Amino acid sequence: MGAVLLAAVGAATLGVAGIPRGPVSLSKEELVRAGMSRLKTQDLAGAATSFGAAIELDPRDWTLWNERGKARAGLSDYAAALGDFDRAISLNPASAELYNNRGGAKLGLGDRRGAIEDFSRSAGMGLGYAAPRLNRAQARAELGDWAGAVSDYENGLALLGPSDRMRPEVLRRLKAAKERLAYAASASY
Numbered sequence: 479m480g481a482v483l484l485a486a487v488g489a490a491t492l493g494v495a496g497i498p499r500g501p502v503s504l505s506k507e508e509l510v511r512a513g514m515s516r517l518k519t520q521d522l523a524g525a526a527t528s529f530g531a532a533i534e535l536d537p538r539d540w541t542l543w544n545e546r547g548k549a550r551a552g553l554s555d556y557a558a559a560l561g562d563f564d565r566a567i568s569l570n571p572a573s574a575e576l577y578n579n580r581g582g583a584k585l586g587l588g589d590r591r592g593a594i595e596d597f598s599r600s601a602g603m604g605l606g607y608a609a610p611r612l613n614r615a616q617a618r619a620e621l622g623d624w625a626g627a628v629s630d631y632e633n634g635l636a637l638l639g640p641s642d643r644m645r646p647e648v649l650r651r652l653k654a655a656k657e658r659l660a661y662a663a664s665a666s667y
Contacts, residue, residue: 506535513545525549540569540576547579556586574604581613590617608637612648615655624659631655 504512513528529546536542547562563580570576581596597614600607615630631652638645 504531506532506539509535510542510545513549517545517549520552522549522552526553538569540566540573543569544573544576544579547583551579551583551586554586556583559583560587572603574600574607574610576600577603578607578610578613581610581617585613585617585620590621593617594621606637608634608644611637612644615651619651619655619658622662624655624662627655628652628659 509528509532513525513532516522516525516528526546526549529542529549533539533542533546543562543566547559547566550556550562551559560580560583563576563583567573567576567580577596577600581593581600584590584596585593594614594617597610597617600610601614604610611630611634615627615634618624618626618630631648635645635648635652638648
């Protein structure tokens with residue numbers, strides 16, 4: 479029974495006896511399929527490796543940089559993810575998703591103001607896109623901007639469907655932000 483080791487371009491195939499038959503050149507499409515499969519199974523390191531190998535074959539494909547950035551962010555390697563999102567944005571500056579993703583990497587690095595800039599840009603580009611508003615709400619809450627957080631949670635919540643799985647968590651965070659806002663207002667008297 480043969481097996482293919484799918485670590486990167488240049489992986490070796492093994493014959494029935496387990497003897498390497500030489501390097502295998504996987505296509506970009508095969509690497510992307512492997513990366514997406516690995517993302518689904520939460521093999522984030524494997525996904526990053528697969529997308530990295532695909533990037534070597536086609537460095538102008540912004541979607542590859544985005545996918546590898548998401549895998550790296552999932553591994554909490556926010557600096558590397560930020561680099562990938564920067565590269566993706568340089569190739570496709572019109573994508574609201576990319577600015578949202580880069581904002582998430584900045585938030586992971588503790589750059590809340592930079593994250594808010596990216597989330598704001600994303601929200602302005604993708605009018606029906608809840609994620610940047612909800613992410614900006616989180617960044618604002620971390621900065622103690624409770625009024626801004628409440629506004630963003632409410633606006634993001636309005637864009638979620640009634641059965642969206644994120645809805646209960648957003649409602650919980652909105653309630654907490656409103657409580658903090660009310661407390662801050664009462665403490666200022």
